[in-house]
């Protein structure tokens with residue numbers, strides 16, 4: 103296999119986390135610079151040339167538009183640079199699914215772009231970051247990683263951005279993949295894809311927007327009333343995602359308020375607060391009559407990302423939004 107030349111974009115997170123001690127719970131995400139982190143990897147004898155570029159040194163709970171813009175621009179540059187094999191983005195795990203899906207929606211599915219994180223800080227006993235990073239190098243170095251869209255490598259698994267989701271607060275096996283499971287298993291020595299690349303030659307599905315609109319997630323709870331919907335409209339939300347009960351349900355008064363919002367031109371997507379499962383149209387809620395959209399397989403965080411991208415690209419009609427969610 104040809105020696106890979108990999109652009110490494112550092113954003114911080116636990117993979118670059120500095121702990122108070124190897125056994126303490128407290129740590130600072132992004133406490134280590136990218137150079138220091140890559141210095142720690144020097145002894146791993148990775149079969150790749152790494153080109154470091156620090157984008158941020160933050161916990162990914164603080165990531166947003168400025169970092170996303172920088173990541174998108176750097177990835178777009180790497181995709182057209184013939185000397186670069188692919189990109190690794192070191193990222194906090196809290197919002198890795200959002201960054202991964204945003205880039206997946208807005209970049210062509212050419213060279214591999216892989217997000218990698220860790221659940222334990224770099225200097226904690228049993229730290230998982232080095233192994234995850236070595237696995238990410240293994241993935242990017244494999245020509246068969248091309249044409250699969252943005253990927254996430256965690257816990258010896260390769261997940262597609264559309265499917266990945268953080269599902270545990272602290273175990274090193276924190277990510278789940280729905281509706282597809284992992285698309286490959288990886289160790290530093292071995293990589294087994296479970297199917298062929300399915301997006302070879304695909305262009306970016308949506309242009310990179312000039313800005314992202316304010317879109318909120320409203321989590322449903324038993325006994326709630328409709329006032330939070332009015333509050334969100336009051337702060338200028340341009341779209342809303344319901345993290346509903348079960349099949350994207352909420353009390354009748356909340357559904358009525360959301361339908362009113364949709365009628366006033368603020369698109370509303372019904373997702374679920376349940377761990378997993380598909381939210382379909384017109385099951386308990388009459389989406390056709392109320393002008394609402396069903397999130398299908400996307401959980402609330404990824405539904406919000408897709409809705410932001412759609413609205414930013416002028417797609418606000420419920421039918422067109424539903425088609426985008428049906429397509430993923």
Ligand code: ASP
Nearest residue numbers: 115116161162194195196
């Ligand atoms: N809060 C951290 C972050 O997302 C957690 C992690 O990286 O695992 O940056």
